[in-house]
Amino acid sequence: MTTLRRLESYVCGGWTPGAKEGQTLLDAATGAPVALIDSTGLDFAAVLQHGRAAGASLRTMTFHERAGMLKALGLALMARKEEFYAESLHTGATRADGWVDIEGGIGTMLAFASKGRRELPNARVLTDGEVEVLSKDGSFVAQHILSPLEGVAVHINAFNFPIWGMLEKIAPTLLAGLPCVVKPASQTAYLTELCVRRIIDTGLLPEGALQLICGSVGDLLDHVGEQDAVTFTGSAWTGRKLKTHPAVVANSVRFTMEADSLNASILGPDAVPGTAEFDLFVREVAREMTTKAGQKCTAIRRVIAPRAQVQALVAALRERLDKTALGLPGDEGTRMGPLASLDQRAEVRERIRDLQAVAEIVAGDPDAVRVSSGDSERGAFLNPVLMYADAPKAAAAVHEVEAFGPVSTVMPYDDLDEAVALARMGRGSLVSSVFTGDETVAEKLVLGAAPWHGRVLIGSAETAKSSTGHGSPLAPLVHGGPGRAGGGEEMGGIRGVKHYMQRTAVQGAPRLLSAVTGRWIEGAPTRSGEHPFRKSLAELRIGDQLVTATRTITLEDVEHFAHFTGDTFYAHMDQAAARANPFFDDRVAHGYLIASFAAGLFVEPNPGPVLANYGVDNLRFLSPVYFGDSLQVRLTCKEINPRENAQHGEVRWDCRVTNQRGEVVAQYDVLTMVAKTWPLASEAAA
Known part of the structure; x- marks a missing residue:
């Protein structure tokens, strides 16, 4: 009998198992046990103290030194990627899904390493903006500077991207000079734990720069202080609960939330069947429904199309989705794997029933699973489900209920103002996309949607081969959104680094400010x-x-x-x-x-x-x-x-x-x- 692997937390300088046997984690596709997870007995106050102490060694490094450290780390992880791919199969991810998580995450780390070397000085302090002259003779001036926080960044991540979700957060954090404590979602924590083991094995990070908690965070947030930061990715309900934690509120802890949102994609009225934009739209909606089995915070949940195109659109999507082979993620012929767990499948089915109060199913059957391989009952399989709401303005549920799986709802609009209004009814999303070749349509839809979205992609014939697509957050671009999406921002290139630094206005004589910033200022010697x-x-x-x-x-x-x-x-x-x-x-x-x-x-x-x-x-x-x-x-x-x-x-x-x-x-x-x-x-x- 094989002994089940017990996940360990890496805290206070060593790998530590929980005091109890803990929760059994199951393979998403087969239902077989994968690992046990538990964090009982960890001293969470000591974890934060250990990280804060480690910050001193990170802060002595320059931005270029930290960027070099990230580059070496990214290359070391890339050399071990096949090990991560093998473990990723347990999460239900196909090879293509795993690429987004594994190589996408490592690529994001390498992108921050490159930006750190190219866009930041080889110094420990950043200047922000121009020198402000505060006196007529120039003897009294001011300069805004950015210096690293002296606490710890606590990153609480979702289950859908166990590697990317960690690396896209720790890369800008470490580049800023702030140590990290990572808490992955339990369901897929075995992949995060493996990645952290390989990171620690390299010896590239100062001790304490990265710690890992496998299991519950216990009373960790009770001990966060004024110099700490907390980020959260997951449901808006959980995010609001963490954001209002007494210690977070009392100590004004920096809190960034990236919540699941009801992202929309809009088909322009010019994109009729037969145009490149119509075909791109169909392909993109189908891809966003099936990649990671629709378990993406950026997936297209609401498909907004001209009423005249709806019938052709539904037919094209139905045909494409029907060809999606659902099965074991390691099989060559599989195009979509299972959801993360049977509980997740039950949750998605329940949300589909909520949506059926205002919309009808036009493709797929959530209760009749068809697989090309694997066991449809033991694995968390669910075929793509396409819904249609004929009166979307009155169908509140399609703008409020998210089925976090391969589920999207088509809704018609009669003019561009209505299309914008429908997109905004999501009350804030991570991303929206517009598919059109018409400049006037692009301007109207993008400017109408922009205040309610963190990112807007324009799809057209010109970018058919080069576009990264609706659902791909990129290291140079902000990832986040207003309202329901959490109101936060991650990545965005150097913007993401600055989130973990304190902006301070320093006033004084040019000579002394020059000494502080390491930059000559007019009036300095x-x-x-x-x-x-x-x-x-x-x-x-x-x-x-x-x-x-x-x-x-x-x-x-x-x-x-x-x-x-x-x-x-x-x-x-x-x-x-x-x-x-x-x-x-x-x-x-x-x-x-x-x-x-x-x-x-x-x-x-x-x-x-x-x-x-x-x-x-x-x-x-x-x-x-x-x-x-x-x-x-x-x-x-x-x-x-x-x-x-x-x-x-x-x-x-x-x-x-x-x-x-x-x-x-x-x-x-x-x-x-x-x-x-x-x-x-x-x-x-x-």
Whole structure:
């Protein structure tokens, strides 16, 4: 007799089983026992304290170091993906379903690693926005900064994505410098536990940066404090209960909820049968109904279509859904696996009965299961069910009741205003989609739906091959929605990282604020001497500055530049037309001529530590430059970001161009790649 695997929690530095045998978890497709789960006996207050203590080591790392850690971790997990796929079959997920969860989750972690290296400085503090000047002489300024919270992020996840649901949350959290405690839903916790084991095995994370609770969270939330954060994915009812927990309320704990919602997809009136948009709509609705057996928080629950197209739409969906092979998730011919459990199937059937009060079933039978493999009674199988509500405005249930499975309801609209009204009756959703090739229809439907949705996808012929689809949350885009969807946001690129940081307005003298932020601020000390382009990162310091000689702009300069580049805009070439322009008194020099001459003034031409110029940020031309004006450049080292595991780093230079009267005519940041040492280590070795 095989001993059933007991899931363990990873807390306070070790793997710990619950004190009791616990709940038996069953294979979704066969009903066979998979594992036991229990968290009885864990000291949840100690778990939080252990995580908070671990935060110190995370916070000493820079964003680039943490991003590098995430990259190494993502690659290590990708190398073990087949192990996760094998375990994922117990959840009822097909290979395609598992791909979304496993490789989608790891890909999300790698995306955050990449964004951390590309979009964040190699520092421990973020600046947010521009410096605010608070005094006339510039001696008193302010800068908003973002610093990591000093608590723990508690992530309470749903059963449908046991790997993605964890990784999409811990990636931005760890990048921000905040330790995590993950609590997966019990039904599929065995897959999350396996993934966490492999994470811990790598040794890449500081101890305490990631803890796992398999089983109930007990009194964990009783101990959350002001520096902690809690996220929840699941039912709106449970989310509201957690959000109003006394400790969460009393300590103003950051709480983010991503709740199941009644997402809608709208077919435009131009998308008639035979068009690419109609075919795409049919394919997308069917895919969202059957992927993960419809157990997705982003699945299409409400199918909104022009009344004239409804009959053809229902027929097309019925034909497509009838071909969906339901069976064991590991079988090659299976296109849809079972629901997560028999209890989940019973729940979905009950919700279908609720919907039948206002809608009729037009495809599928929830009580007569047809499978291509497996046992229809022992496994939690359910064929796709398509419903139709002819009077959707009066059918409140289709906008309030969610059957969390392969169930969608078609509802007709008579004009675009009604389509928008129906979409909004979901009272806030994670995502909506619009399928149309008509620009006017797209504008009307998207702007009407946007305030009630976290994301809106436009499907059209142009994106048929490239679109990721209605139900795919992506790392750079926000995942969340208003109202019923929970009112929270996750991911969204660096926006998701900032959620786990505190924004603070710091006021003071430029010298002191520059020391706090690690970024030169106007009015902070500067250092002159050797040309800063002759300095490697080992020698360069924030505030190193060059003030150049001057160069006078001539008529010949402007006309040569105009003919050489082809930029013969009238303000540069026609005196009468230039004087008629309210912004100019005479012919003016090209803005890009000013930037080019500025480079000629500050560049040190000989080979040296500056390896490349890779861009200009925030370029603004602030005053016109006329013939006879003299330009001078002040170039100041503003920010230094050494790259990890490379011989160079990025340097941001504040470039200010003035005329003979001291007026600023151009202002921008110059971005360069600079060697850490000079000569380069490879050349020195040679």
